[in-house]
Structure formats: C-alpha cells, structure tokens
Amino acid sequence: MLPWAVLALWLAVLALAGPLAGRLADVQQNRAVDYLPASADSTQVAKVQDALPGGEATELVVVYHRDGGLTGADRARAQAQIGEIARTHRLTATPTAVPSKDGTTVMYAVASTQPGQDDDARTAFVDDVRNVTDGGGGLTAEVGGAGALNTDMKGVYSSLDGPLLYTTVAVVAVLLILIYRSPLLWLLPLLVAGVADGAAMAAVYGLHQAFGITVTGQSQGVMTILVFGAGTDYALLLVARYREELRRIPRPYEAMRAALRGCGPAILASSGTVAAGLLCLLAADLNSSRGMGPIAAVGVLSALVAMVTLLPALLVLLGRRVFWPLVPAYGSRPPQRRGLFAAMGTSAARRPAAVLAGGAVLLGALALGALHLPGSLKNEDAFTTAPESVTAMQTLARAYPGSGTQPITVVAPTGRAAEVLAKARTTSGVATVERGRSGAGWTELFVTAEAAPETPGETATIKALRAGLDSRFGAYVGGASAQQIDLADTSSRDRWIVVPLVLLSVLLILVALLRSLVAPLLLVVAVVAVWGAALGIGGLLFGPLLGFRGTDPVLPLLSFVFLVALGVDYGIFLMHRMREESRSGAEPAAAALTALRTTGGVIASAGLVLAATFSVLITMPLVSLVELGLVIAVGVLLDTFLVRTYLVTSASLALGRRVWWPGRLSRAHPAGGATIEVLPHPASRP
Template sequence: MGAARTSTRRRRAVPWLVLGLWIGVLALASPFAAKLSDVQRDRAVDYLPASADSTQVAKIQDQLPGGETTEMVVVYHRDGGLTAADKATAAEQIERIAGAHRLTAEPQGIPSTDGTTLMYPVASNEPGTDEEARDALVNDVRDVAKGGDGLSVDVGGEGALATDAAEIYNSLDGPLLYTTAAVVALLLILIYRSPFLWLVPLAVAGVADYLSMGVAYGLHQAFDLSVSGQSSGIMTILVFGAGTDYALLLVARYREELRRVERPYDAMAAALRGCGPAVLASSGTVAAGLLCLLAADLNSSRGMGPAGTVGVLCALAAMLTLLPALLVLFGRRVFWPLVPRYGSTPKARRSLFAAMGSSAGRRPRTVLAGGAVLLGVLALGALNLPGSLKQEDSFTSKPEAVAAMETLAAAYPERGTQPLTVITPTGHADATLAEIEDTRGVDSAERGRSGDGWTEITVLAASAPQSAGETATIEALRDTLDGSYVGGPSAEQLDLKDTNARDRLIVVPLVLVSVLLILIALLRSLVAPLLLVAAVVAVWGAALGIGGLVFGPVFGFEGTDPGLGLLSFVFLVALGVDYGIFLMHRMREESLNGAEPVPAALTALRTTGGVIASAGLVLAATFAVLASMPMVQLVQLGFVIAVGVLLDTFLVRTYLVTSASVALRRKVWWPGALSREPEPAVQPKAPQPVGASAQ
C-alpha cells in the first residue's frame, strides 16, 4: 500500500513540478524576450558576405568621420517635361535639405536628355549612424521633397531603399506571429475535432516561441549573434511548424496508449517512450542541418542557423515536457467529445493511407519508378527560374525608393544613377583616383572623406545599375585596384550572388553528412538513411522546379533570390527527413516486434500516415504564411518549402518510401540485424518410449 501511495503522489506531483519549472523559466526569459526586437538589425552589413569587398566597405565607412554615409537620390519628374517652375521648386527644396543637414557635398542637379526628369544625388554623414538616425534623415528629406500638380517627387537611392526595407521587416513580427498562430489553430481544430484540445499545443507553441526570443537575445549578448528580420521570422515559423509536428505525433501516440493504459500518467510515459526517440532524432536532424549554416560566408545565412536551431530546440523542450504535463493534468476529458476510453478500440475503417499502402504493396517497383519520373520532370522546371533578383524587384508592392529607381532607369537608360564606393588607403588615394578615372566603364569619380588611414571615393558607372555593363565595371575596378575595396548597392548584389554559389558547395555536403549520420545512428542501417536522404533531395529539386514554373509566369517576379537554393535545401532536407523518421522508426519498431517486412511497412504507413499528413499540412501552412509577406525573398522561400513539404507528405512518404521499403524488404535495414532472415525455430524431438531401442 505504501508503494502504491508513493506512486500515486509521484503521478500527481510530477506534472505540477514541470509546470512550475516552466513558469520559472518564462519569468527568467521574459525580460530578455522583450528586448529581441531592439537588437534586430537589417542593415546591408547584416546580410552581406563576411569576407566580401562590399562588407569591408560598409565596415570601414562606419569608422570614417561621420560614420556610414547615407546616400539618396531625389528625383523630380513630369511626364510632359519639367517646367521652369518645377526646376525652381526642386532647387529651393534641395537648398532647404542642404541647410538642415550636413551633406558630404553640395547637391548638383543632373537633367535627363528628354527633359522629363531631374535628379539630385544627396549624401550625408552627419552624426548618428544607426538605423534610427538613417531613417530619420530619409524621412526628413521626404518631408521636404514634395511634388504636386503633375510633378512627382520620389526619394530613392541606397539609404532610402534601406529605410523602406527596414520598415517592411519591422512590420513583419506582429502579422507573421498572428497569422502563423491563426493558421495553426485552424488546422488543429480541423485535425482534433475538439473544442479544447487544439488550445493546448497552440499555447505550448506560443510559450516556446517566447522562450526562443529570450534565448536568441541572450546569444546575441553573449556571442554577438546576428539577429535580422529574416532570421527572427524564420525562428517563429520553425517554433510553430516543427513544434506542432512534434505535438501531433505525441498526442496521437498518447491517444493510442490511453486505450491500453488506465492512468493518463502511465499512458503518457508509454507514449514518450514510444515516440520520444523519433522526436529527438527529428529535432536533431533539423538542428544539425541548420547549424551547418554556420559554415556559410553569407552573414544572413550564418545568423539564421543558430536562430533557427534555438527555435527548434525550444519547441522540442516545450513539447516533450510542458505539453505532456498539461495533457496529464487535464486528463482524458481534454479529448472531448472523442474521448479515448480505457479498454476501447477505435472504429475499424478503411483509411486513405491503408488504401495507398495496399496499392504501393501490390506494385512497388511500378509506383517507385512512376514517382521518380514525376519528380524528375518537375525538377526540370528549375531551368525556368528567372535570373538574380535586383534590389528594386525585392518588394511585392512598390515603395517610394523603388518608384524613384524605376523613374531613373527610364529617364537615364545609358548612365549610372547609383554610385559605387571605393575605399582605398589614404596614402594612395590620388593614384587610385587616377586609376579609377582611367578604368573602362567609369563615367566620373570624386574623392570623399578620409580618416583612420582610409579614403572614400564615389564612382558613377557609365552603365545602368545592375546591368551587365556595370557588373563588368565593378569587376574591372576590383581587378585593377590593389589594396582597395569596391562596394555599394550593385557590388553588394554581385557579392551576394557569388557568395551564395560558394556557400552551396560547402554547406550542402555538410547538411547531407550530418543528416545521414543521425539517421544511421537512429535506424541502425545504411540503406534506409540513404533512401530517405535521396527522397528529400528529389523533393527539393521538384519544389524548385515548380517554383520555376510559377514565379515568372504566375507571380510576375522579375528575379530569383540568390539564397533560395541553399536555404530551401537546408530546410527541406532537415524538415523533410522528419517525416521519414516518423515512418521508418515505426516500421523498425514493428519489425523488432516480429512483423515481416511488407506488413511492417504497411502497418507503419497505416498508423503514422494520418499523423504525418496532419504534420505536413501544418508545417506547409506555416511556411506558406511567408508567401503573404511583402518581400519577394520571403515569398519564394515560403512557397518552395511549403510545396516541398506537401510533395514529401503526400507523395514521397506515402508512396515512394513505402514502395521502396516493400521492394527492398529486409535489405532496407542492411547491414543491421533486421536485414538478416530470422533463424527457423528448432523443433523439439519427440520423446521415445522407454525400451524402444531394445525392440
């Protein structure tokens, strides 16, 4: 009796203890979570390659007198041609801007040849180099530069574009969180068909998201972790998407155990023993894949790795501790009206996944070949992806800076309107200036600030921004100017493209090796991990191909984000393997319990198919939220990952992996013990009657 009372007290105390610990953790994390938005930075240097020329330019500019220069272009335009009054208005407004702010040089108006446009380059390095000071300067200029009566006035240039981008990124946090939570809530209501149950995992995901914000802030303070609008948004998506996936798997197994085990505490313990290894391995693959981004040279990619890992691990901790505690405290009634009674059996019904498994089991090689051909054909669409995304094409709407750039491109088609910046040692500044002026493709060059041993030179190319001619000029300057750095918006875009290509060669193999090692350790096999990794790579190619078919023709995007290939690969491989782990772990469990290979594969699909489908829908929906954001980079990333997850959920896991497992039979577990045929049981010899040998 004493042991029974002790066991009962433990069952009652443990969930309350876990809940109390989480309250304490949140109390500690709360002051830090609220500060994460304060350290979020979306300057160019926070996204640029760490070793590139353009990054060095941005860093050295911070050290020059006045700090980083904010460069703008004030664009005056009238369709029928500027009048004398328009020009007078422009001159008066520019004079007011120059009087109110410390500019690096007196702005000079540059008229277009057709007389419709007048542009004034404006640059300032007055005190205050942070984003708030830059945004205040840009907004002050916009307050002064006003048009009317047919005269349009737009403020563009690098500084204005950065301000518009920062405004969009800063506006993402609230809508992204609320939209993601609403999408997850709706799907959980449909999946659970319960007025209460959906609230529990959703609330736990919200707790995990809040904790991840506090941890991310702590990492920023301790290790100078770069936090950008992109990485912060992806962290939230991962917390809700991956965390809800873990919750779905755990709740499904818990419901199953409640029918076999009387007490909720014991049922939860059995559920954690059953699905815990799969959830741990799943989160391990995601974390390992994301941490591989630390090897990237691109700042935005490298910062996203730890931020995403924090989100996944916080979701894992919450779903394996807080969620079980709450479910045990609420008891069976949380499932109302579909309460799993002890000793009951679920209604036997022909499920979709049982039917899919049967078709895969009858003709596994045919299904496998057909699916492989389909994925291969879809992957060919990647050849139709538009070229690299230009800065002015990075927004789904048209902010003022983009409108200014479009006006400049139409009015000055044969000349540069966006300056390049050359940083050179002060002792060689005169010689460098002469070399720049002699470089083919340079329209003009002007010496700027000097300080701390460096001199800034502003260069205008003869070709339009981000054109082939301007790219050739940038490359020529970098080849010619030894010891100098060439930066500016166009140089930054060029560095982004080149660095993403380099990062793919390094990060992709690291991701594949990391995921393979985790799968080998979990599944005790080489064939099964190779099968799962090949499947998710095929899904990635097909998802990119679908993107190529719709980005230009349907969405009207003018380019593709250079980082799309790498980031979508990391997320799809790491997240896609999750579902393979859920399926193959259950298949292995059935095999260890004595099931033959084919029944084990079909049973695993039948028992996990619904959970995997639900998890896939939730994860795809959370990433699809990014497609509603006003940044083309986020839309493209969200679309490719969402499509890839759906392909993985409803084609690869259900049909192709199951078909391959049926076709390979025991070989799928090679070289583990499950790959060998069990030895036939030895039949005991019948006892001979006494004295039989004497007859």
C-alpha cells in the first residue's frame, strides 16, 4: 500500500505545483542592474530613475551607416524616422544628430520615459523603434544602447527555458540508455527528475513571492541542470544498491527497504553537503549570486526527495521486470569480472606516493592556465552571436574611435544639481554633461566620457566622478559601464566571504560524517585542486580556442561553489564505503581498493551524467553560460576520473590508518583484525 500512497501524494503535488511552476518565467529579472547589490552606486541610480517622472528611462542609440559615406537622402531618411519616433513616444529630449568625422555614420540618442515603463513596456518601445528605423540600398539602421542590450538579453533568457530543458533531457536519456541497457529502466529516473524539476520551480516561485529572492534566467537554468544531474546521480546509486539487494531478497518491497537503508545515508549526506555549500551564496552581496544559492539548493533537495520517495515507489510497483533484459534474479550472483576500476586501483596500489605526486603536479600545471583568463566580460562580448544591440555599438566604435558613445548617468539631489553639473564638467576624462529630468528630489545628468565605452579610460572617468561626487554632494554614478564595474568589484568581494564559508561548512559536515579530520581535509584539498585545474583549462580554451574576449566576473565564485559541493558529493560515496569496509575488518589497503571497485562504476556513471548536463550550457548563446558550463563539466570529469579514482585512493593507500585520524579506526585494528577478500561488488555496475 505504501508505494501507491507515495505515488498518489506525488500526483497531488504535481496538481498543485503545475500552475505555480508555469509562472516562474514571468518573475525572472534579467536586466544588468537586477544582478547588482542594493548598495551599489549603479543600483541606486536605477532606483532614483524609477522614481522620476515616467520611471527609469529606456536609453537607446540609433545608428545609421553607409560604408562609402552618408548621402543627403540618407540623412533625410534618418531624420524623418527619428521624427516619427519622437511624435509617437514620450522622449526625455528631442534627439539630435551626431555625425562621425568620416561622414559614414550618424547617431541619435533616444530615451523614453513614457508611462508604464515596466519590462514589457520597455521591450515594446525597443521593438517599435526597431520597426520604424529602416535602411536599405546600402544604408544600415541599427538600434543599440543599454535599453536595446537589456531587451536582447531578456529575449535570450526567455528563449532558454525550452531548449535548455529539452537538451538536458535528451542528453540524460541517451546516457541512461547506455548505462542501463534496458528499454524501460532508463525512463524512470528521467520521469522522476522531470517531476522534481516542476516541484522545484513551484517552490522557487513561492520563495520569490514570499521573500523577494532574485530569479534570473541563469539561476533557473542552473537549477534545472542540477535537478536532472544530481537527481540522476542519486538514482544511479539507489538503483545499483537495489539491484544488489534483489539478488539477496525475494520481495522487491523488502529489497528496496534494504537498499534505502544501505545507500540512504550517503545520498542524504551528499545532498545535504551540496545544499549547504550552495546556501553559503546567501552571504554574497551580488543579487544574482545570493538568489542562486537558495534556488539551486531547492533544486537539489527536490531531486533528493523525489529520488528517495517517488523513484523507489515506481521501482517497487514495476517489480523485477523493470530491469529486463538484465533481470537480477533472486539468489543469483553478478558476473565476476575484473573491471576498469579494479585495474586502476591495482595500478595506484603499486606506487601510491608516485601516483599522488604525479597527479598533484598535473593539476598544478593545469591551474597555471588560469593566469591566461581574459579580463572582465564587456557587454558587447556577452553573446556568442552578436545581436543588433551589439553590432550597433561595434559600428559606433569604428565610426567614433576613442570617443564616448554611451552615457554615464549621474543622479544628484536637486538642491545641489548645479554644483554637481559644474563639478562633473571639470572632472578628468569628461567630454560633455547634459541635464535630464528632475523629480522626487533628484536631478538626472548624462555624462559623456572622452574614452570609448568599457575601456580603461572610461573606467578611470567613472571612478573619478564617484570620488568627486559621492561623498561631497550625495550623488550617485551609474549607467551600463558603471554596472559592469560594480559587478566585477562586488564579485571580487563576495569571493573573500563565500569561499571560506563554503570550505568551513563542507569540512564540518565531512568531519561529522567520516569521524575524522584527515579524510575530510583530503577531500576538500582535492576538490579545490580540481577547481583550480578546471579554471586553468578554461584559461587555455576561452580566448585561444573559443575566441571569448572576457571572463564573467562571477565565474570563479560560482564554479568554486558548484565544483566543491558536487565534488565532495562523489567523495562522500567513496570515503563512506571505505569507512564501512574498514569498520567491517578490512585492512586499510583492502578497504581503499574495495571502496574504489564497489563505487567506481556508480561514480563514473554519475560523473558522466553530471558533466553532460552542465555541458548543455555550452550550447547556449551567452558567453557567461558557456564559460560556466565548460568549467564545471571539465572539473567534474577531472574529479571523477583522476582525483576520485587515482589521487584520493592513492592518498588513502599512502596514509593507511592515519586517514581516519583522530577517530577510532586510526588507532587500532577493527575487531578480529581480519583481512577481507577483495572482489568486484554488484554495485560497481549501475
């Protein structure tokens, strides 16, 4: 009766969660300013602009260009189209033509504060301007600027949900079919992961409504990948143990109870470690990182709950036939064969110190590649294929070399606006300053730098403005370029806070689980080394091979959190089994090799699935997602096939009983002092 009750309960959960899950995409916040902390200058500018008449302005730059030089007809056409935009929309000022010195280009700054400037209204305004502006006959007309960039970014994130989900499902399905070689069994973990994803989306929507956590397209995408990746990992471990118990126990229900008792603690501990590591992101100042912590943790916990309740219920209800054609008959023995991980363990046992030293040198050498990571990612380099907003800015950069083409926004208390304007005009690197709107006690100023956008020269100008205006006049300096500066600065500060918290929380959980200090330190050092090597490989690939011109400032922190949490996940599977074998009477070497042989197949399968799910991000059109997916996928593979198999096993062999110091297992032989015979374990086959 219990399996049927569990199934009925999940059907009720689906009925309740379905409508809420469908609303999650509607509350995504994908503007650059949405990623920033409330304390950032650029965030304060956006808040002030929201309070001004018409709300935050949607700032665009309309660019007309002809390679051989603009004709009189081109200029007349451009002026007529800009006039139509001014007549049909409420603009902050009348756009004026700014021609380039070479006569090939003319640009118009167009900004709207018409009523109803929510995200949909901003998108509609950008789309309408693009519909009005039209070239032809060799004349190009493009719409760029911060407003257009935000619209294009939102469009990309809005289009990710479907392709990301379908691609993830397809990748996991193929891998499960290859692993299980069964026409039915592969479908169950996939189905349960889909249910868990729906429940997680509903839970995240509830968190947003209750606590206002920031939901971005990136965080929702990563959550889906974690649900399918981590959920499938838990399914692999559970199904492997269930298959083993079915050979010993006649009734599937009793076999499942034994399987849950056997592998349940490891699954609970590993998922708890991952969730704890992810929740450390709550200490981040960056809105997007702080929001990703609970969102990703909800995904992992939803996968856990589904895989230890719904999946067992389905497996029990379907009985042994779910494994067809490789049905584990009661009383049968699994095929005894020397597998890959037995051979790897034997090779590591011959010279464990040499293997450990060689692996450490390899990881250290790979980590040096991080020195070649490109600088911070610019807005114009954020897409793998440049949309119109980016090509427009590229046209401006060629036509107006070394000139500012993107406004720096300053908001000042109205009573001191004249002083701020005068001070801004005398600031080094400032070309022009224009007064914008006033209201709610604030006045808006638009500053044009002498240097091109997102260059060291413009960065120096923004910092000079902030140094001269913030403390003396209570003004704030924002805009698209300032947002990128705040993003990089806040990400750097967050690393110094979140990284120690992740290491401490993971270490404490491992100490409690393994009753040791040495084994947890070994696992933590191993995953940190994997993170460094994965970032190094990224440094060798991003620029030279993939042509990326920048690195997402948040990449080091997010990749660290995910690789440490997920890497320790696999370490728990290995070390928990090693400790179990040691407590049963095995000598240290036998315990280490048996643990590798019995868990190696499951860990390898789980690592392949997790790496494949994160590699789905590599197919996405945003550089930040490609970089995150590549680093995590590479890191998981390094962790699975080098660190867990060779280095952790070699270190355990070299340390012997000292790996369990100061626990009881480090001080004396287990009762009986027996040495067990090391044979391949049924669980080595997922």
